Amino acid sequence: MALDPKPGLVIRYDFLWKEEEKTGLESGKDRPCSIVLISAERADGAKDVLLCAITHTPPASGETAVKIPIAVARHLGFDDMPSWIKTDQVNLLKWEKGRIPHGVSQVRPGEWFYGMLPRSLGEQAFNQVREKAHARTLRTVRRDDLIPPEK
Secondary structure: OOOOOOOOEEEEEEEOOHHHHHOOOOOOEEEEEEEEEEOOOOOOOOEEEEEEEEEOOOOOOOOOEEEEOHHHHHHHOOOOOOEEEEOOEEEEEEEOOOOOOOOEEOOEOOEOOOEEOOHHHHHHHHHHHHHHHHOOOOEEEEOOOOOOOOO
16 A cells, blocks of 8 residues: 655654653654655655644643644544644654555554645644744654764
8 A cells, every 4th residue: 555645644653752762762652643844756766754743732832833623623533622733843754655654554444644634734834844944943853764864
């Protein structure tokens, strides 16, 4: 089964928070995550993908997040509790062409994604991530050894 990454696609992924990475953990909790950015395809067909976690925990002071409207949450199959796309941290992974990356799991039997965010919501998340990156305050966890480290 091939799943092509697209900005705004919401998948289930074992998102690893920066604080967890610092304690030596290598995998996180399976949770909904939104794809916010995809690199151009490399010569080998792979793409680098940035994911933001979706959580019920509201943003703490100084954190950025996009609140998901209840109608969108229901469309994605979430419960009615408030949810946020956390945009101050991302997981970066390599998505090989024609393959599902390690850490992505089925939402329901035979289903690999929750759905798509409305374009405006995906753009809000992207813009917040971009602002954090430009300010050099975006916390990134590189989930794939094949992605070259920052210099």
